[in-house]
Amino acid sequence: MLVVAEREQLPVSQARAGDPAAWNTLFHRYQLPLYVYVFELVNDEQASLDVVQETFVAAVRHIGGLRDDAKFGSWLFGIAHQKCIQRWRKQGREEMLREEFAESPDEFDDGPDALLVRQEQEAEFMNLLNQLPLPQRAVLLLHCVEDFSLEEIARITHAPLGTVKSRLHHAKRALRRLVLENEDRP
Amino acid sequence: MKTPREILFQRHQSAEPKLDDIRKTTVAAVCDRRFRSPAVIDQCHHWREFLISLRWHLGGMGTAWLAIILLHLNVGHAVDPASALPRGRIPPPQIILTALRENRRELLEVMQPTEVRDARPSKLFPAQPRSERPDETLMA
Numbered sequence: 001m002l003v004v005a006e007r008e009q010l011p012v013s014q015a016r017a018g019d020p021a022a023w024n025t026l027f028h029r030y031q032l033p034l035y036v037y038v039f040e041l042v043n044d045e046q047a048s049l050d051v052v053q054e055t056f057v058a059a060v061r062h063i064g065g066l067r068d069d070a071k072f073g074s075w076l077f078g079i080a081h082q083k084c085i086q087r088w089r090k091q092g093r094e095e096m097l098r099e100e101f102a103e104s105p106d107e108f109d110d111g112p113d114a115l116l117v118r119q120e121q122e123a124e125f126m127n128l129l130n131q132l133p134l135p136q137r138a139v140l141l142l143h144c145v146e147d148f149s150l151e152e153i154a155r156i157t158h159a160p161l162g163t164v165k166s167r168l169h170h171a172k173r174a175l176r177r178l179v180l181e182n183e184d185r186p
Numbered sequence: 187m188k189t190p191r192e193i194l195f196q197r198h199q200s201a202e203p204k205l206d207d208i209r210k211t212t213v214a215a216v217c218d219r220r221f222r223s224p225a226v227i228d229q230c231h232h233w234r235e236f237l238i239s240l241r242w243h244l245g246g247m248g249t250a251w252l253a254i255i256l257l258h259l260n261v262g263h264a265v266d267p268a269s270a271l272p273r274g275r276i277p278p279p280q281i282i283l284t285a286l287r288e289n290r291r292e293l294l295e296v297m298q299p300t301e302v303r304d305a306r307p308s309k310l311f312p313a314q315p316r317s318e319r320p321d322e323t324l325m326a
Contacts (some may be wrong), residue, residue, distance in 0.1 A: 024213045031205040036194045039201075049204055056212040122193050129190075144190040175190075 012069035027056055030073065033145045034080050040129060040141050041084050051087070055080040074152040077142065081156050088134070121179065128178050132171055139164055140171035 010029065014022035034055060039048040058079050066075050129137060135157070142153045154164045188196075237244075 018216065020213050020216045023216050024209065027209040027212060031209055032195060032198065032202065035201050035205055036198050039198060040194070045201070049201070049208060052205065053208045053212065056208065057215070060212065060216055122188070125190065125193060126197065140190075141194075145194060 010069075010072055012066070012072045016063050016066075016069075023060065026059075026072065030076055034076065036145055037077065037138075037141050038080055038084060041134065041138060042087060043130070047087060051080060051083045054083050058083075071152075073146060074148055074156055077146065077148070078156040081138065081158075084138075124178055125175070128174060132174065135159070135163075136167045136171040136174075139167040140175075143168055 008029075011019070011022035011025055015026055031052065034052050035048055038051045038055075039045065042048050042051065055076060059076055062079075066072060129140070132140065138157055139153055142148045142156060148156065150161060150164050150168070153159075153168070154161045157164065159167075
């Protein structure tokens with residue numbers, strides 16, 4: 001099981017000093033979660049690999065700008081998120097980024113593992129994930145893939161906390177609906 | 187039953203070899219000095235821009251300091267009396283000492299009569315207690 005990034009002892013200070021072994025450890029830890037996040041937003045394998053590489057390069061170059069070593073994970077995802085936005089802008093998909101929700105959210109006491117999907121529901125889950133609007137999808141992925149807190153997700157996506165809560169609420173409600181519908185089936 | 191995270195990771199597990207290649211390439215680049223040089227270049231560029239933005243201030247300050255130094259040198263030359271006089275015209279110390287003694291003697295001569303006059307006691311207000319004063323004083 002994946003351990004939450006902030007609770008891990010990651011060699012961020014060594015990486016800051018330019019230690020290649022430390023960078024190797026950090027990249028190995030985050031390469032798949034980053035790829036999953038980027039791919040589910042971009043839906044293109046080559047573009048996702050490019051974004052991951054660009055994120056790694058930017059991380060090495062701008063590690064001096066990271067204030068808190070414990071926030072390395074969210075900082076890295078923030079870089080990847082910005083790279084995705086740059087790609088969306090090139091593709092003229094800005095209107096999708098500006099989507100907002102006025103509805104007030106419920107409380108979110110449950111973690112990302114609270115939602116369990118049956119094996120036969122996996123394909124439907126992926127379909128539903130792809131049908132979600134980009135802002136909702138981004139928030140749900142960050143919540144599911146790395147278990148980031150709402151504050152961290154707000155920082156990564158450069159969105160207000162209330163907006164993040166609202167987006168996560170809508171995404172989770174849609175997922176729950178899927179699970180319940182499938183449970184009712186004989 | 188699986189969590190969404192497990193489903194997503196399992197779905198993209200096949201990308202791991204490509205991600206490994208990317209990671210190795212980037213880590214190899216970290217070792218390469220040329221990779222890190224842009225950061226150093228960036229820093230130099232920032233410093234250069236900073237100094238260029240202050241060029242007028244620095245130029246003004248430099249000119250002001252130059253003017254101050256030049257003025258200080260000129261004033262120093264004007265004030266020094268020894269350097270203003272030619273070396274041959276300065277009298278020897280014995281003559282200067284004799285002239286000073288003569289000057290002092292003349293001053294004492296001028297001051298001496300006044301000192302004598304001031305030393306005499308005053309007749310009008312003698313420095314005695316009232317009971318010991320003579321009768322004429324009381325009469326007056």
